[in-house]
Amino acid sequence: MKGAEKAVPAISTDDFIKGLWRENPVFVQVLGMCPVLAVSNSAINALAMGLATSFVLVLSNTLVSLLRHGVPRQVRIATFILIIASFVTVVDYLIQAVSLELHRALGAFISLIVVNCLILGRAEAFASKQSVSRSFLDGLGMGLGFTLALLCLGAVREILGSGALFGVALFPAGFQPWTVMILPSGGFFTLGLWLLFFNYLRVRKPAVREAVPGGTP
Amino acid sequence: MRTTIRVDVSPSSASWPMYRALVGVGVLCGLLIVSVYLLTQPVIARNEAHALQQAVLEVLPGAVVSASFALTAEGGFRRAGDGDDPQRLVHAAYTSRGQLVGVAIEGRAMGYQDVIRILYGYAPQRQRVVGMRVLASRETPGLGDRIEKDPDFLANFTALDVTVTADGLSIEHPVQAVKQGAKSAPWEIDGISGATISSAAVAGILRASTAQWIPLVYRGRAVFVRSGAVNEGG
Amino acid sequence: MSGESLWSIFLNASLVNNFVLAYFLGICPFLGVSGKLATATRMGAAVCFVMLVSSLCAYGIHRLLVAIEAPYLQLIAYIVVIASTVQLVEMFIRKMSPALFRALGIFLPLITTNCAILGLALFQTNKGYTLVQSLVYALGAGAGFTLALVLMAGIREKLELAAVPDAVQGTALTLMIAGILSLAFMGFAGLGA
Numbered sequence: 289m290k291g292a293e294k295a296v297p298a299i300s301t302d303d304f305i306k307g308l309w310r311e312n313p314v315f316v317q318v319l320g321m322c323p324v325l326a327v328s329n330s331a332i333n334a335l336a337m338g339l340a341t342s343f344v345l346v347l348s349n350t351l352v353s354l355l356r357h358g359v360p361r362q363v364r365i366a367t368f369i370l371i372i373a374s375f376v377t378v379v380d381y382l383i384q385a386v387s388l389e390l391h392r393a394l395g396a397f398i399s400l401i402v403v404n405c406l407i408l409g410r411a412e413a414f415a416s417k418q419s420v421s422r423s424f425l426d427g428l429g430m431g432l433g434f435t436l437a438l439l440c441l442g443a444v445r446e447i448l449g450s451g452a453l454f455g456v457a458l459f460p461a462g463f464q465p466w467t468v469m470i471l472p473s474g475g476f477f478t479l480g481l482w483l484l485f486f487n488y489l490r491v492r493k494p495a496v497r498e499a500v501p502g503g504t505p
Numbered sequence: 506m507r508t509t510i511r512v513d514v515s516p517s518s519a520s521w522p523m524y525r526a527l528v529g530v531g532v533l534c535g536l537l538i539v540s541v542y543l544l545t546q547p548v549i550a551r552n553e554a555h556a557l558q559q560a561v562l563e564v565l566p567g568a569v570v571s572a573s574f575a576l577t578a579e580g581g582f583r584r585a586g587d588g589d590d591p592q593r594l595v596h597a598a599y600t601s602r603g604q605l606v607g608v609a610i611e612g613r614a615m616g617y618q619d620v621i622r623i624l625y626g627y628a629p630q631r632q633r634v635v636g637m638r639v640l641a642s643r644e645t646p647g648l649g650d651r652i653e654k655d656p657d658f659l660a661n662f663t664a665l666d667v668t669v670t671a672d673g674l675s676i677e678h679p680v681q682a683v684k685q686g687a688k689s690a691p692w693e694i695d696g697i698s699g700a701t702i703s704s705a706a707v708a709g710i711l712r713a714s715t716a717q718w719i720p721l722v723y724r725g726r727a728v729f730v731r732s733g734a735v736n737e738g739g
Numbered sequence: 740m741s742g743e744s745l746w747s748i749f750l751n752a753s754l755v756n757n758f759v760l761a762y763f764l765g766i767c768p769f770l771g772v773s774g775k776l777a778t779a780t781r782m783g784a785a786v787c788f789v790m791l792v793s794s795l796c797a798y799g800i801h802r803l804l805v806a807i808e809a810p811y812l813q814l815i816a817y818i819v820v821i822a823s824t825v826q827l828v829e830m831f832i833r834k835m836s837p838a839l840f841r842a843l844g845i846f847l848p849l850i851t852t853n854c855a856i857l858g859l860a861l862f863q864t865n866k867g868y869t870l871v872q873s874l875v876y877a878l879g880a881g882a883g884f885t886l887a888l889v890l891m892a893g894i895r896e897k898l899e900l901a902a903v904p905d906a907v908q909g910t911a912l913t914l915m916i917a918g919i920l921s922l923a924f925m926g927f928a929g930l931g932a
Contacts, residue, residue: 321763322764323763377811399857472762475918483910
């Protein structure tokens with residue numbers, strides 16, 4: 289990490305770390321729900337979607353930050369949308385070139401990255417005000433946090449719904465998969481349960497601290 | 506986009522940076538998209554052609570090479586070129602020695618959840634459907650999606666009778682779906698109990714598609730056979 | 740494909756493949772605006788309206804892009820044109836009918852960049868629908884969205900006074916209910932066949 293100019297806050301690893309857990313886009317900020325629910329029916333789809341979103345997030349954050357002095361605030365949102373839509377189109381073609389099968393599995397949801405509130409949100413709230421390196425780190429952190437959350441969902445749904453993880457069967461032949469988990473309703477249930485788990489942790493933490501005086505959180 | 510737009514006191518001087526920003530970003534994005542499009546397009550086209558070829562060879566066992574044909578306005582067939590309507594294409598497949606194995610035809614219709622697309626192989630010499638593959642479906646996992654992998658169901662399509670009538674205009678015995686295990690004639694399709702609607706939908710697609718295409722392909726079969734011989738010579 | 744009957748397209752978009760409960764499109768307003776029944780109804784009406792407008796736009800853009808052979812501009816053109824058209828319509832309504840604007844207008848900016856709207860545009864293009872089919876599809880999708888939203892709001896109003904554990908409150912509970920609704924909607928599958 290190199291030192292920053294005086295007026296600008298220094299780059300810190302926190303820009304990267306906060307997206308992973310404390311401000312996790314899915315579990316804490318509850319942003320970008322549509323792709324999270326729609327393509328998390330298997331771990332590999334979830335991973336691909338997460339990486340595609342991260343790619344767009346990092347590049348759009350970087351470009352928005354680069355252009356932040358040249359864009360008047362009246363047309364700010366319009367340029368953000370232009371930039372994001374271009375990167376999404378690029379990702380769409382790249383995925384098609386790499387694997388047609390993956391592109392079919394993700395379908396229109398690749399294009400729908402463009403309306404993921406997470407990306408516009410980061411561009412507006414962070415990248416349009418911060419230095420390029422900080423915005424890059426922020427995008428990377430948020431993107432990874434998003435990918436991680438998608439993987440959490442995708443893994444649970446694939447293990448229970450198909451008895452496999454990344455296509456590798458985990459259970460002996462007698463296992464009856466819970467088909468409902470890979471159906472749409474399974475997506476709602478799994479995400480609901482994950483949020484419940486995080487809520488539980490949050491509700492419980494202060495209670496523990498009160499019970500053990502002087503205990504570290 | 507719930508941003509409050511502050512009205513500038515001097516609009517004429519303030520509008521120039523806005524135009525500059527919008528046009529600049531637009532040009533940048535345009536360049537980016539077009540260059541990526543030009544770079545990836547050949548690869549994507551190759552992937553698509555490869556995927557189609559794989560599917561065609563799978564429904565026509567014994568074939569190693571395929572060629573696409575387009576239906577002409579007169580009801581005949583010619584070699585397909587760029588820009589032909591994909592819904593009017595069929596794909597002939599040949600052995601390594603240029604002999605015609607059969608013709609692969611695509612069909613689609615509404616299934617239980619969403620549209621099902623299938624590709625089936627037709628052997629004009631034997632007048633049989635010799636293979637079927639589901640290209641796209643969103644049927645219920647574990648139930649409806651058995652149309653894609655249930656071996657008993659797929660066995661229906663290894664020798665399905667689609668003999669053309671003497672006048673060459675229709676099929677003698679239209680394809681018919683029956684209950685699981687009740688198949689008694691070579692033009693009947695054994696359904697899957699537990700996936701009744703999905704398997705009936707596949708039978709329905711075949712029934713409609715064979716009625717429309719098989720007489721045309723059968724009458725035009727000479728074109729496909731000749732093309733194979735030309736390929737061999739070249 | 741273009742042979743699909745209009746009734747089957749409508750059923751498919753509204754019930755069998757409900758945008759919210761089967762495609763997960765428009766989850767944000769679904770979670771956000773489903774607290775009160777009255778608000779949910781008006782939001783649903785606004786979405787129906789925007790869907791029709793954007794379906795019309797998307798059809799026009801698609802034809803234009805095919806004509807000038809520029810498929811790579813599809814996404815940008817859709818989002819920019821739909822967003823601006825909705826803004827224009829909003830201004831028009833505000834001018835012409837203040838009463839209607841008060842009922843629907845405040846939702847319009849919220850809806851513009853909603854994934855259900857863009858999703859509709861992309862799906863109708865992928866499916867290769869004609870103009871009439873596209874409009875019926877948009878109407879069905881809007882009706883399905885409204886239905887899901889109203890059902891959800893009804894359930895949440897009832898639940899307001901119920902005693903639930905702290906951890907379950909909020910989004911987690913709403914998602915669970917959505918899961919059950921989605922299961923119920925699976926019963927509609929097969930209607931379009």
